[in-house]
Amino acid sequence: MIPPSLKIAGAVVFALVLLAGVPLVLNATGRFDLYYTLTLISLLAIASAGVWITFYIGRINIGQAAYALIGGYASAILVTGYGWSFWLTIPAAGLVAAAVAVVIGLPILRLRGVYFAMVTLVSTEVARLTALALPITNGAKGMVSLPLPGPIAIGPLTIVPDFSTLDNPRVAFYLLSVIVMLLAFAGVYRLVHSRIGRLFVALQQNEELASSMGVNIAGLRIIAYAISSFLGGITGAIFSAVSQSVYPSSFTTADSINFMLNCFLGGLGYVFGPLVGTFVLRFGWELLFQMAQFQLLIYAAVLIALMLVLPNGILSLIDLRGRKAAR
C-alpha cells in the first residue's frame, strides 16, 4: 500500500509537470502543434473517465459521444443564442447532459450487459440524427465561428484574460483542459473512495445481492450514469470552444467506441486507467500519422497485441510487479 503522503506528493508532482513542465518543454523545443494534441487528449480523458464510472457499476457504456455532443451544443447555444459567458456554460453543459442522462437512464439502466451496450451505441446515433433534424442545432451546417472564451474578473482583478487577446490561445486552452481534467480525475478518485464508491463496487459485483442488503440500486445507477454524462457534457462544451464549432459529426459512434477502448486499455480496475489509455491510444495514433496509409493497420495490430499481452489493461503492470495497485 502506498502511504497517503506519497500519493499526495505524486499527484502534486503530476499536476506541476502538466501545468508547468510540459509548457516549458514545448516552448523550448518550439513544438507548439503538440499543445493541440495534448489539449485533445486531456478532453478525451475527461469523457473516458465518465465511461469508466459506468464500467465501475458494471455497465458497458458506448454512448458517451452522445453526451459530449449534447454538451457541445448546449454550450454553443447558450453562448450564441443567450449570450452566456463561456465559463458558465461549462457546468451548465454538464448539467444539461446529466439531466438528459437521468431521463434516458431511468428506462435503459434496467438493461444489462450487451443490451445496455448496444442501446448506448444506438443513442450516439440518435444524438447525431437529432442534431441533424432540429432547427436549433442548425442541422448539418453545424454551429460555427463560436467566440473565444471571454475574461473572468472579480471586480478590477482579472483572473483569466480574454482568450482573444492572447498571443497564443492554444496554451490557454491546454491549461484549461488540463486543469479541468485534473479536477475531474480528483473528483472521480474521491468518488470511488467514498461510501458511494463502495456501493458502486457492490453494484458491479452483484446487483441482486446489493439490493437485498437494502442498497437503492436504481438510484445509484442513475447517479453513476449522470456523473458519467456530466463529464461527457463538459468535454463537449470545452471542445466546442477549442474548435470554435460543433457539428453533428463532432462526436460520432467511433468516438464512443474509442472512449470505451481508452478505459479497457488503461485498465478497468484503476481510476487513472482512462487517463493512461487515452494518452497511449491518442498519442500513439498521432505518432503513427507518418505511416500514412498504414496508420490504422499498425494501430489496430498494436491494440490487438496489447490486448493479448495485457488483457487487464496497461495499469495491470503495477499488479504484476507485486505491489497492490493504488485504486
Added chain:
Amino acid sequence: MEQVIVNGLYLGAQYALIALGLTLIFALMNVLNFAHGQMYVLGGFVTYTVYGQFHLPFVLALLCSAVTLAILGALIEKFLFRPVIRRSKREESTMLLAAAIAFLFDAVILLVFGEKQRGVPKIVNGILNTGTIVIPYDKIVVGVLAVLIIAAFMAFMQFSRTGRAMRALAQDRQAAQLMGVNVHRYSMIGFALGALLAGVVGGLLVTIVGVNSGIGGPISTKAFMMVMIGGAGVVGGAIAGGFILGMLEAVGLSVLHSYGDITYLVIFASLMVFLSVRPNGLMGKPWG
C-alpha cells in the same frame, strides 16, 4: 403498398442473415462481434474479386467468400478470443478485442481494395413487373437464396450433431462441457459459422448494392439493432429482428420521406422505448 411489403421482405431476408451470424457468435461465446460488418464487407470484396474481376461463376465466388470468412473466423477465435477470454478478469474485455479486429479489418480492406464503391455485373437480367409490384429478377434470386440459406442454417442447428452441440453450448456452457461437449472445438466452429454467414451476405449483396470499404461500421450497428429487437443469442429472435427492421425501413422510407431524413431517428427512438419495456428483446435470454 404491395411494393413496400416486397421491399421489406427482401431487405428483411438479408438483414436476418446478417443478424444470424452475430447472434450465433454471441450465444456461444458472449462476444459482441464488432467486426461483423467488416466481415460482411470482406465477403463482398471476395465475391467482387472472384466474380467481378476473374469472371468465374457467381456460385463459386459465393463459396469463396464463405470459405475465406470461415477460415478467418476460426483463426480469430483460436488465436485471439480464446486466450483473451481465458486470461482477462472481465469478460467485457472481448469487446476491446472485437473493436480492434474491426479496425484491423477496416485497414486491411482499405489497403487491399481501395476506397472506391465497387459493383459487379448483374447475375440475372430483367425486371418482374406485375402491375402493382416492380422488382428486378436478381433481387428475387438473392432474396430466395437468402431464405434458403437461413432455412439450411436452421436445419443444421436443429438436426446435425454439431448443431446440437452448439445449442447445448449456448444454453449452458458448463453443463455442455460436463456432458462431454468439446467446448473449444464448437466455439471455434460456431465463430467460423458466424463469420461465414456474414461473408455470404456480403457476397450476395454485392450483386445488388455493390460494396465499399466504409460500410462495415454502419452494417454492424444495424446488425446490433436487429439482434436487440429479437433478443441477443436467440436464432429465432435474430430472424424476427432482421425482418422487422427490414419492414420498418421499407415502410419508414415510404411513409416518412415527406418529413425529411428521419426514418432512422424514428426507428432508433422507438427501439429505445421498446427495449425499456422489454429489456431482453422479443425472445432474448437475460444476461449477467
